[in-house]
Amino acid sequence: MSDYHKPSDHKDIEAAVQWAIAGGKSLEIIGHGSKRLVGRPAQYDATLDLSGMAGITLYEPEELILSARAGTPLAEITALLASNGQELAFEPMDYGPLLGGAPGRGTIGGTLAANVSGPRRVRAGAARDHFLGVVAVSGRGETFKSGGRVVKNVTGFDLCKLLAGSWGTLGILAEVTLKVLPQAKSEATLAVFGLTDSEAAAAMAAAMATPLAIAGAAHLPDYMASRFDGLDEAEATTVFRIEGIAASLDESVASLKRAVRPFGASATLDQAASRRLWRSIRDAQPFWAGGPCGDRPLWRISAAPSKGCEIAAKITPAAMLFYDWAGGLIWVAPPVTQDCGAGEIRRAVAAAGGHATLVRAPQSVRASVDPFHPETGALAALTRRVKENFDPKGVLNPGRMWAGV
Amino acid sequence: MSVAMPAQDTSVLKRRREIVRALRTMVPAEGVIDTEREMRPYQSDGLTAYRQLPMVVVLPHTTDQVAAVLRYCHQNGIKVVPRGAGTSLSGGALPLGDGVLLGMARFNRIREIDFANRVAVVEPGVTNLAVTQAVEHAGFYYAPDPSSQIACTIGGNVAENSGGVHCLKYGMTTNNVLGCEIVLITGEIVRLGGKHLDAGGYDLLGIVVGSEGLLGVVTEVTVRILKKPEVARALLIGFPTSEEAARCVGSIIGAGIIPGGIEMMDRLAIHSAEAFVHAGYPLDVEAILIVELDGPRVEVDHLVERVGEIAKTCGASGLRVSTSEKERLLFWAGRKAAFPAVGRISPDYYCMDGTIPRAMLPRVLLRMQELSEIYRLRVANVFHAGDGNLHPLILYDANQPGELERAEAFGADILKLCVEVGGVLTGEHGVGVEKRDLMPVMFSQGDLDQQQRLKCAFDDKGLLNPGKVFPTLSRCAELGRMHVSGGRLPFADIPRF
Numbered sequence A: 001m002s003d004y005h006k007p008s009d010h011k012d013i014e015a016a017v018q019w020a021i022a023g024g025k026s027l028e029i030i031g032h033g034s035k036r037l038v039g040r041p042a043q044y045d046a047t048l049d050l051s052g053m054a055g056i057t058l059y060e061p062e063e064l065i066l067s068a069r070a071g072t073p074l075a076e077i078t079a080l081l082a083s084n085g086q087e088l089a090f091e092p093m094d095y096g097p098l099l100g101g102a103p104g105r106g107t108i109g110g111t112l113a114a115n116v117s118g119p120r121r122v123r124a125g126a127a128r129d130h131f132l133g134v135v136a137v138s139g140r141g142e143t144f145k146s147g148g149r150v151v152k153n154v155t156g157f158d159l160c161k162l163l164a165g166s167w168g169t170l171g172i173l174a175e176v177t178l179k180v181l182p183q184a185k186s187e188a189t190l191a192v193f194g195l196t197d198s199e200a201a202a203a204m205a206a207a208m209a210t211p212l213a214i215a216g217a218a219h220l221p222d223y224m225a226s227r228f229d230g231l232d233e234a235e236a237t238t239v240f241r242i243e244g245i246a247a248s249l250d251e252s253v254a255s256l257k258r259a260v261r262p263f264g265a266s267a268t269l270d271q272a273a274s275r276r277l278w279r280s281i282r283d284a285q286p287f288w289a290g291g292p293c294g295d296r297p298l299w300r301i302s303a304a305p306s307k308g309c310e311i312a313a314k315i316t317p318a319a320m321l322f323y324d325w326a327g328g329l330i331w332v333a334p335p336v337t338q339d340c341g342a343g344e345i346r347r348a349v350a351a352a353g354g355h356a357t358l359v360r361a362p363q364s365v366r367a368s369v370d371p372f373h374p375e376t377g378a379l380a381a382l383t384r385r386v387k388e389n390f391d392p393k394g395v396l397n398p399g400r401m402w403a404g405v
Numbered sequence B: 001m002s003v004a005m006p007a008q009d010t011s012v013l014k015r016r017r018e019i020v021r022a023l024r025t026m027v028p029a030e031g032v033i034d035t036e037r038e039m040r041p042y043q044s045d046g047l048t049a050y051r052q053l054p055m056v057v058v059l060p061h062t063t064d065q066v067a068a069v070l071r072y073c074h075q076n077g078i079k080v081v082p083r084g085a086g087t088s089l090s091g092g093a094l095p096l097g098d099g100v101l102l103g104m105a106r107f108n109r110i111r112e113i114d115f116a117n118r119v120a121v122v123e124p125g126v127t128n129l130a131v132t133q134a135v136e137h138a139g140f141y142y143a144p145d146p147s148s149q150i151a152c153t154i155g156g157n158v159a160e161n162s163g164g165v166h167c168l169k170y171g172m173t174t175n176n177v178l179g180c181e182i183v184l185i186t187g188e189i190v191r192l193g194g195k196h197l198d199a200g201g202y203d204l205l206g207i208v209v210g211s212e213g214l215l216g217v218v219t220e221v222t223v224r225i226l227k228k229p230e231v232a233r234a235l236l237i238g239f240p241t242s243e244e245a246a247r248c249v250g251s252i253i254g255a256g257i258i259p260g261g262i263e264m265m266d267r268l269a270i271h272s273a274e275a276f277v278h279a280g281y282p283l284d285v286e287a288i289l290i291v292e293l294d295g296p297r298v299e300v301d302h303l304v305e306r307v308g309e310i311a312k313t314c315g316a317s318g319l320r321v322s323t324s325e326k327e328r329l330l331f332w333a334g335r336k337a338a339f340p341a342v343g344r345i346s347p348d349y350y351c352m353d354g355t356i357p358r359a360m361l362p363r364v365l366l367r368m369q370e371l372s373e374i375y376r377l378r379v380a381n382v383f384h385a386g387d388g389n390l391h392p393l394i395l396y397d398a399n400q401p402g403e404l405e406r407a408e409a410f411g412a413d414i415l416k417l418c419v420e421v422g423g424v425l426t427g428e429h430g431v432g433v434e435k436r437d438l439m440p441v442m443f444s445q446g447d448l449d450q451q452q453r454l455k456c457a458f459d460d461k462g463l464l465n466p467g468k469v470f471p472t473l474s475r476c477a478e479l480g481r482m483h484v485s486g487g488r489l490p491f492a493d494i495p496r497f
């Protein structure tokens, strides 16, 4: 049985890391554990559970900032923000149901450590873009801070960016400060029907090239569309979310309609349907573990928007997929095979540029196929040196992203 | 000049001729400059109080040349200072007497404009404004707009993570760059990001942006371009006191409105700017706000009304709304010319760049006024008020003995004040040499060590732009040492289950 540490402040975290260093042990860093199944399966000597370090420590709506201890439930933060008409504009998705867990779990620390964003990423940026300040503990067992509580700050290296998306392999987040933004007053969704993937890519490019506040652009191929909440189409559906004030929304929707008219007929979804649909897209609902495709492996590919359908065309037609981020984010659920499609997918991504993460697969596959995009040459060496400088003894989530990192 | 730079390496200086000869084999002859007369334009950047001739200036124009030069410098223990247009206000591009000044100005081509993916791929020596100019025929622009945009380069913007008056809504450089090619000091070429979003592994791009030339030399940048908003309108609002203006900024943002930009100027800045560009600023107020709203026409019209109402409840004494593009640009003209305008009323000025939580503005202004009296130097204030980024301009005369030192001490006090109220030393101009020795005001030695460990991962010999950002340069071997005393660890107080 492995040791289980539940720190209540950063001093406790320091002590746990020091303990691990002294004993040559490795730590698995978890919040709620909602993304625990992402990455290489590894055996850790002990668990460091941050969920006890919870609580919002500062919230100043007029300053557009919020600080919280890393174990604070994301749901608690989003609820507080919503009660003040604000939000985390990067719209973090919920990995829980994809990985067989309950919805609505996850801590703010885990959200940032995994750089989790949602459909509004195309307009508002990723988690990393809203991550202003941090207190963290390195693999040396030392607490350090970076950034601050103001948006505009170039004082020293921006370690928040480095920690965002490092999946707990470089430092343990203790407390974080985020930029928050006002919620849009209203939203509407325009849907265009019957497009092929490449037509949809062109339509999304045309829409994104307008000055409209497009806060989501996704393409759901015909076999996928009806599986999303808020849609019951049996036709391929390309959807655009527009946000703004109620007074200008109709006009914005009308301009968007004009921009996409050359591609096909369109219809507008009301606000309620729009909200349901985008949540469903955000969480890749058709691929939830309990659902009909729940046994399939799942890939998340980021590419240049125009390359999305090129990549998809090289993937077996037996795969199910859909596009978010104006075509630049592809969720792919191939049938179960020995490598869960890794060879084919990684070759296609290598040719087009971008990266592919195997989000869900049986443990044996995650052990033999790199779930995180493989790095080579000078970049791989640089990654290793960064890891060594933050965590010289390999104490923090060692091997989770790549072997030896 | 009162800042200590790393000791010069006499063994390198002794080999100067040999080094110059070797560099000429890597970069075509006219790209290696070693005469004092020709090197003089490179001896300082925008922080002109600091000057130093480099050992040699090298102007490569291909990535391979950069790689060859860096590899050679790495092998021979020669320091390298990258430089773009030299507009840094923090001395980031200040040369080293025993170092190569690597001028990136010849990297001046726009490599690709890709409207389908809404990105431009440019060389680092391309100016900020040139990116917008290359795409504006199609209605696009590059959002970060530092006031120096006609001169400063994208490479410099990446190194400094530069901002502009529109970054409240559109972000700084870091939020608008998707990819970079960098050359490490070893000569290895690394691509970070590309036309896609987010990193597949560690976000090293996010670290390189804002690294002030300490981690690698940027040789290509992929930036996001945006479609110009349908309309933009500006309000020019006068206030009887700075406090009321400051409160108004909080009220606008608190009402859920994120303007394209909110700028504030105080009386001295208003009067200087008005005398210079005749923007029609009110002269009987203590502060003005310029609030720009952009987006769909209906929305902008609505928000202009709302902001007008808020301004009135905040005690505005006058308000004008731009009715034409010409008038909007006129409102901005005074703000954009604020630095040179202040330059006209004082022989010299020193531009500061702290950021504070917005709510602290009244307190900081008051204290600045007190400091102004103590140091007997005038200060004009322009702010990126929306994001709390202050640019106090301290007026002094370098020909008066002691005034520069007084100005610097005044500036340091302002920056310490910024940190004291919860802010930071620099919002967009960078640490460079200027704020280097103030870093301990904001960071503990442990914080700085952790940042330097990152430096070690990129440049373990500390050859890239040493003497900038960090007050003391620790050796990587030292930083790597672990101070763990086995056995004696305080794990008794960890709750264990």
Ligand SMILES: Cc1cc2nc3c(=O)[nH]c(=O)nc-3n(C[C@H](O)[C@H](O)[C@H](O)COP(=O)(O)OP(=O)(O)OC[C@H]3O[C@@H](n4cnc5c(N)ncnc54)[C@H](O)[C@@H]3O)c2cc1C
Pocket: B045, B046, B081, B082, B083, B084, B085, B086, B087, B088, B089, B091, B092, B093, B104, B124, B145, B146, B147, B148, B151, B152, B153, B154, B155, B156, B157, B158, B159, B160, B161, B162, B163, B164, B165, B212, B213, B214, B216, B217, B218, B219, B339, B428, B429, B430, B465
């Ligand atoms: C009048 C005036 C107004 C200004 N207004 C603003 C403003 O509104 N907002 C703002 O943010 N800044 C402003 N600045 C500051 C300055 O223009 C920016 O910091 C700018 O980004 C510097 O660009 P540059 O090309 O001149 O770089 P330089 O000054 O040449 O270099 C700046 C730093 O970048 C490094 N560097 C340059 N090129 C590269 C490269 N290719 N690879 C690696 N490192 C490199 C240098 O080593 C140095 O550390 C202003 C400056 C002036 C003089």
